[in-house]
Amino acid sequence: MKYRVVLVEPKYEGNVGSVARAMKNFGFTDLVLINPPELGDLSKAMASHATDILDNCKIARSWEEATATSDLIVGATGIAGTTNDEHVRMPFYTPAELKEKLNKRGGVISLVFGREDIGLSNEELKKCDMIVNIPTSEEYPVMNLSHAAAVILYELSDAPRGKIKLAKHDDIERLYEHWRSVLEQINYPKHKRDKTLLMLRRILGRAMLTGREVQTLRGILRKTEWRIRK
Amino acid sequence: MKYRVVLVEPKYEGNVGSVARAMKNFGFTDLVLINPPELGDLSKAMASHATDILDNCKIARSWEEATATSDLIVGATGIAGTTNDEHVRMPFYTPAELKEKLNKRGGVISLVFGREDIGLSNEELKKCDMIVNIPTSEEYPVMNLSHAAAVILYELSDAPRGKIKLAKHDDIERLYEHWRSVLEQINYPKHKRDKTLLMLRRILGRAMLTGREVQTLRGILRKTEWRIRK
Numbered sequence: 001m002k003y004r005v006v007l008v009e010p011k012y013e014g015n016v017g018s019v020a021r022a023m024k025n026f027g028f029t030d031l032v033l034i035n036p037p038e039l040g041d042l043s044k045a046m047a048s049h050a051t052d053i054l055d056n057c058k059i060a061r062s063w064e065e066a067t068a069t070s071d072l073i074v075g076a077t078g079i080a081g082t083t084n085d086e087h088v089r090m091p092f093y094t095p096a097e098l099k100e101k102l103n104k105r106g107g108v109i110s111l112v113f114g115r116e117d118i119g120l121s122n123e124e125l126k127k128c129d130m131i132v133n134i135p136t137s138e139e140y141p142v143m144n145l146s147h148a149a150a151v152i153l154y155e156l157s158d159a160p161r162g163k164i165k166l167a168k169h170d171d172i173e174r175l176y177e178h179w180r181s182v183l184e185q186i187n188y189p190k191h192k193r194d195k196t197l198l199m200l201r202r203i204l205g206r207a208m209l210t211g212r213e214v215q216t217l218r219g220i221l222r223k224t225e226w227r228i229r230k
Numbered sequence: 231m232k233y234r235v236v237l238v239e240p241k242y243e244g245n246v247g248s249v250a251r252a253m254k255n256f257g258f259t260d261l262v263l264i265n266p267p268e269l270g271d272l273s274k275a276m277a278s279h280a281t282d283i284l285d286n287c288k289i290a291r292s293w294e295e296a297t298a299t300s301d302l303i304v305g306a307t308g309i310a311g312t313t314n315d316e317h318v319r320m321p322f323y324t325p326a327e328l329k330e331k332l333n334k335r336g337g338v339i340s341l342v343f344g345r346e347d348i349g350l351s352n353e354e355l356k357k358c359d360m361i362v363n364i365p366t367s368e369e370y371p372v373m374n375l376s377h378a379a380a381v382i383l384y385e386l387s388d389a390p391r392g393k394i395k396l397a398k399h400d401d402i403e404r405l406y407e408h409w410r411s412v413l414e415q416i417n418y419p420k421h422k423r424d425k426t427l428l429m430l431r432r433i434l435g436r437a438m439l440t441g442r443e444v445q446t447l448r449g450i451l452r453k454t455e456w457r458i459r460k
Contacts, residue, residue: 022377027367049370135389137257140279147252147380150373154381159365 001105003156004030006066006112008120010145013037015116017046017054018146024050025150026157031057032066032110046146063124071107074098075120075128076152078142092131095155101130102156111152116145167214175214176201178221185228231335233386234260236296236342238350240375243267245346247276247284248376254280255380256387261287262296262340276376293354301337304328305350305358306382308372322361325385331360332386341382346375397444405444406431408451415458 005023010016016036020043023031031053039054047054060066067073077092093101102109112128114120125131134143134151143151179200183193209217235253240246246266250273253261261283274281290296297303307322323331332339342358344350355361364373364381373381409430413423439447 018374018377021370021374024370025366025373025377027369046374048374049372134384135387136255137387137389139257140251140254142279143255143380144248144251144276144278144376146374147248147255147377150377150380151384154364154384157365157367159367 001102002030002108003028004032004070004108004110005149005153006032006034006060006110007036007145008063008066008112008124009035009115011037011116013039013043014046015145017043017048017050019113019149020047020050020053020057022146022150022153023053026153027159028153028157029053029056032060033057034060034063034066063127067110067112067127069108070110072102072105072109072130073112073128074102074109074130074132075112075125076114076132076134076148077125078119078133078136078148092133094135095132095152098130098132098152099155111149111156113145113149167209167211171211171214172204172209175204175218175221178218182221182224185225231332232260232338233258234262234300234338234340235379235383236262236264236290236340237266237375238293238296238342238354239265239345241267241346243269243273244276245375247273247278247280249343249379250277250280250283250287252376252380252383253283256383257389258383258387259283259286262290263287264290264293264296293357297340297342297357299338300340302332302335302339302360303342303358304339304360304362305342305355306344306362306364306378307355308349308363308366308378322363324365325362325382328360328362328382329385341379341386343375343379397439397441401441401444402434402439405434405448405451408448412451412454415455 005019005028007016007019010019010033013036016033016039020031023029036059043054044051058066111132112120112124114124120128132152134148136143176197180193180197183196188196235249235258237246237249240249240263243266246263246269250261253259266289269284273284277284288296341362342350342354344354350358362382364378366373406427410423410427413426418426
């Protein structure tokens with residue numbers, strides 16, 4: 001699966017640069033511009049370390065030229081259809097739903113974004129195979145072009161999702177045993193111990209401890225025990 | 231639960247305006263700025279229809295003043311910790327994980343974003359209760375400030391997720407029965423009918439039809455039948 005970002009008649013070069021930056025942030029490289037403005041210093045400034053994407057972008061004179069080798073065209077619209085009768089804009093997908101739908105698909109997928117002011121025309125939306133719409137507040141649904149691109153590329157990105165390495169279950173259990181032993185040593189009321197240990201379990205369960213954190217907590221308990229014995 | 235967006239020493243007024251726009255797009259209103267630049271025409275232009283958020287923003291002289299009434303402080307960093315030993319930046323959450331963690335929580339939550347160039351300092355990160363990091367490409371992990379805000383606010387937003395109203399199961403079944411009947415009428419090879427109907431079921435199942443689409447497809451079948459009978 002290969003993504004291509006297509007901007008239809010962007011007006012402001014700064015937005016083109018901002019989109020290039022968001023693309024590089026999320027690991028995308030192919031940018032196609034239909035009738036763009038001249039790309040000068042501002043586009044480079046906004047692209048920051050993504051000027052290579054600007055340098056390598058393709059300029060197309062028409063929708064057909066821009067999407068020529070696409071297997072699937074996804075159009076982004078800020079105005080979602082409200083009834084199932086509006087085939088132009090319905091059904092539409094949220095970025096998360098789009099990711100799910102495109103999962104495991106092969107081929108070239110064009111993600112098409114419209115003009116800053118009027119977006120994609122109905123004629124252009126009709127040429128799209130799928131429509132994506134970012135859920136926004138009803139009060140102000142029109143997003144900045146590069147923000148919309150950033151949100152959609154964020155969802156579609158394959159950037160490794162940082163996984164927090166949690167402590168091993170056994171280590172956490174040993175922490176609770178250790179804590180029970182400390183409660184005994186500090187003469188914590190016997191009839192309250194189980195309840196208090198359960199509360200500790202609930203608190204630390206919510207906190208989702210890392211292995212390192214478990215070891216540090218046990219270190220505190222050990223130091224406590226040593227101090228008691230002295 | 232109430233969110234507050236805190237920008238620590240933003241350098242460019244345009245970014246402040248862009249963040250305000252993203253806030254309004256996703257239904258957030260409270261903006262606090264620590265030592266901001268002067269907010270002039272550019273910030274208003276970038277805020278577009280969200281100038282009310284700029285007009286109502288609070289200016290704070292220090293971190294403590296900005297986060298004074300917060301129950302929880304979440305710091306955004308573009309540089310995630312890589313080992314569990316780095317307590318300053320670990321453990322960190324992705325925006326989606328953050329949403330899950332904050333789900334059902336009450337109180338005031340400050341979402342703190344750092345400077346455009348150096349982000350939040352280690353001292354500032356230490357004052358945060360939780361750290362959020364957007365998964366990005368290793369090649370270029372540093373996002374534009376307002377893009378980072380847009381992505382995180384997108385995840386935390388309560389904007390109603392557009393749900394596609396799918397066709398009722400019974401209506402879809404009637405569509406397949408109708409299709410079977412048409413296959414008979416067009417003398418489609420008998421031994422292939424089941425297999426072809428299953429293929430149709432798979433294709434249309436993937437397409438997740440709306441009720442309206444099912445009715446239109448049945449209309450096509452009806453017209454086909456009428457034409458055959460004539």
